[in-house]
Amino acid sequence: MAKDTKERILAAALEMFSRNGYAGTNIRELTASLGLGKSSMYRHFQSKEDIWNALLDEMIAYYAERFGSPERLPPVPDTPEGLVEMTMRMVNVTVRDERIMMTRKLLSIEQFRDERARDLATRHFLTGLEQMFTPIFAGMMEKGLLRCDDPAMLAFAYTAPISALIHLCDREPEKTGEALGQIEAFSRHFIRAYGTTEKG
Amino acid sequence: MAKDTKERILAAALEMFSRNGYAGTNIRELTASLGLGKSSMYRHFQSKEDIWNALLDEMIAYYAERFGSPERLPPVPDTPEGLVEMTMRMVNVTVRDERIMMTRKLLSIEQFRDERARDLATRHFLTGLEQMFTPIFAGMMEKGLLRCDDPAMLAFAYTAPISALIHLCDREPEKTGEALGQIEAFSRHFIRAYGTTEKG
DNA sequence: TTGACATGCGACCGATCGTTCGCTATAATA
DNA sequence: TATTATAGCGAACGATCGGTCGCATGTCAA
Numbered sequence: 001m002a003k004d005t006k007e008r009i010l011a012a013a014l015e016m017f018s019r020n021g022y023a024g025t026n027i028r029e030l031t032a033s034l035g036l037g038k039s040s041m042y043r044h045f046q047s048k049e050d051i052w053n054a055l056l057d058e059m060i061a062y063y064a065e066r067f068g069s070p071e072r073l074p075p076v077p078d079t080p081e082g083l084v085e086m087t088m089r090m091v092n093v094t095v096r097d098e099r100i101m102m103t104r105k106l107l108s109i110e111q112f113r114d115e116r117a118r119d120l121a122t123r124h125f126l127t128g129l130e131q132m133f134t135p136i137f138a139g140m141m142e143k144g145l146l147r148c149d150d151p152a153m154l155a156f157a158y159t160a161p162i163s164a165l166i167h168l169c170d171r172e173p174e175k176t177g178e179a180l181g182q183i184e185a186f187s188r189h190f191i192r193a194y195g196t197t198e199k200g
Numbered sequence: 201m202a203k204d205t206k207e208r209i210l211a212a213a214l215e216m217f218s219r220n221g222y223a224g225t226n227i228r229e230l231t232a233s234l235g236l237g238k239s240s241m242y243r244h245f246q247s248k249e250d251i252w253n254a255l256l257d258e259m260i261a262y263y264a265e266r267f268g269s270p271e272r273l274p275p276v277p278d279t280p281e282g283l284v285e286m287t288m289r290m291v292n293v294t295v296r297d298e299r300i301m302m303t304r305k306l307l308s309i310e311q312f313r314d315e316r317a318r319d320l321a322t323r324h325f326l327t328g329l330e331q332m333f334t335p336i337f338a339g340m341m342e343k344g345l346l347r348c349d350d351p352a353m354l355a356f357a358y359t360a361p362i363s364a365l366i367h368l369c370d371r372e373p374e375k376t377g378e379a380l381g382q383i384e385a386f387s388r389h390f391i392r393a394y395g396t397t398e399k400g
Numbered sequence: 401t402t403g404a405c406a407t408g409c410g411a412c413c414g415a416t417c418g419t420t421c422g423c424t425a426t427a428a429t430a
Numbered sequence: 431t432a433t434t435a436t437a438g439c440g441a442a443c444g445a446t447c448g449g450t451c452g453c454a455t456g457t458c459a460a
Contacts, residue, residue: 005407024222026447037409039450043409048448081372108308111371112219118371126364153389154383161360163327171311171318182356189353193393205437226417237439244437248418357406401460408455416447422440430435 006044008034010058013051018102021109022052056116059103063120067128074132076139080191082144083140088180091162095169095176104170129159132180146194154194161186206235208242210258210323213251218302222252222310256316258302260272263320267328274332276339280391287387288380291362295369295376305370325367329359354394361386 015027018083027048028038045051052110066072076092077083094100104124133155140146146154165179165186212233216225227248228238245251266272274290277283294300304324333355340346344359346354365379365386 021221021223021309021313023221024313027449028447036446039410040408042449105312107220109312112305112309113221113224121371122368126368149393150389153386157357157361157386157389157393160364161357164360164363168322168326171321186353186357189350190231193349193357227419228417238418240438242419248454401454403460404458406455406457409453411431411453413450414448415443418443419445420441422442423436423438425436427434427436430432 005036005040006032008035009041009044009051010055013055014059014099014102014106017052017055018106018109022113032078043127052114056114056120059106060116060120062099062103063123067132073135076136076143077145078143080145080195083136083145083191084184087162088184091180091183093167093168095180100124101170104166106169108170125163129163130155133159144196145194151195158187158190205234209236209241209244209251211254213255214259214299215304217252217255218306218309222248222313252314256314256320258348259306260301260316260320262299263323263328264350265331273335276336276343276395277345278343280345280395283336283345283385284387287362288384291366291368291380291383295366295380301370304366308354308367308370325363329363333359344396347370347396349394358387358390 009030010028013025016030016033027041031038031041041051045054074086077086107117107121110117112118127194130152134152137154137158138151140152141148162183164166165183169176169179208231212230213225216233217232227241231238231241241251245254261308274286277286307321307324310317312318330352334352337346337354337358338351341348341351362383365383369376369379
């Protein structure tokens with residue numbers, strides 16, 4: 001029961017922090033949204049800032065588990081179209097998953113205030129995707145699916161535009177469908193530009 | 201004197217909002233940073249939110265004047281290297297200019313809370329750069345400097361990675377030098393990938 | 401049954417928030 | 431000069447903030 005409440009508080013904190021920011025969130029609202037008294041929160045956390053730190057711990061651990069482990073790497077596609085499919089599968093998850101979306105929004109809001117949030121933001125928005133796609137592109141080059149080039153540079157050139165459109169989905173959810181279409185179009189464009197065969 | 205104070209308040213608001221967010225800023229600190237009494241602010245603005253709205257007005261007008269007008273478009277480069285030079289010139293300005301940097305940070309923080317901030321964020325981070333580079337790339341294609349392709353797609357593929365690295369500079373200013381190097385490297389890579397000649 | 405512990409609650413605390421008030425000094429207008 | 435508007439100030443207001451306190455309840459081991 002206690003453990004459950006603690007997790008529910010963290011979930012509510014993620015939700016409210018990602019909407020209103022840390023400073024814009026008060027614990028009365030937060031606990032009330034769980035049908036909990038204001039003071040009961042202090043049975044589980046020492047302070048508001050303690051919630052923040054615990055939430056960051058959780059986000060960092062979640063990211064490491066979900067995106068950081070090497071064995072979690074998606075397989076190298078066998079065809080150019082396989083890259084598109086893999087990309088769209090990943091993007092669809094990352095855009096629709098409420099928890100991941102709230103995490104991105106929270107990091108956007110708090111990246112300048114907290115050092116750990118700053119580091120996690122860089123990983124979420126930039127280096128993480130790049131590091132994930134570098135070995136994939138290296139593999140595709142070995143298979144002769146992509147022209148030989150610096151795989152890290154290609155990974156950056158591929159993931160940064162996709163990341164920009166994911167941000168657009170966070171900011172303007174009503175454009176999600178349109179953005180997903182743009183991502184797919186960009187992915188095919190990318191293959192046309194860097195691929196070895198003429199047919200996309 | 202009055203006009204001057206009003207502008208100084210707006211400047212201080214941009215500075216503090218971009219550091220601590222709207223909710224994380226209090227007017228006592230804000231006015232104190234100007235050597236002004238707490239209550240004097242209300243001679244110039246009706247409320248804290250009024251400051252916010254006036255600041256947004258200013259940011260929107262500033263963006264339109266500085267980046268929105270067609271006559272402000274940079275000329276089409278005559279060589280591939282000219283694109284790199286033009287890019288680095290623009291990026292250097294946009295990364296070092298305190299006001300533009302604070303505007304980006306503010307938009308990152310407040311994009312989910314305010315509709316006008318949301319729209320301006322999309323323009324700042326995505327569509328603005330794209331629209332600026334689309335005619336440039338179209339011109340470079342006409343000049344035979346780039347392979348014929350969809351200039352809008354190329355503009356997106358070019359500006360989104362640069363935008364991502366500009367965000368990195370905002371988030372981790374100590375990496376600015378490194379990021380500028382990466383932008384230049386990416387720019388040359390882009391020309392190698394899409395250009396018509398072999399030499400970068 | 402009893403004692404200890406965990407978990408919940410409402411009342412309350414001091415601090416801080418945005419904001420208003422009454423007052424003064426200055427500068428422009430008549 | 432007399433008047434009026436402007437712009438500054440500190441004190442104080444009510445509301446809300448994060449956080450504490452004492453108490454009630456439920457669970458479970460002894």
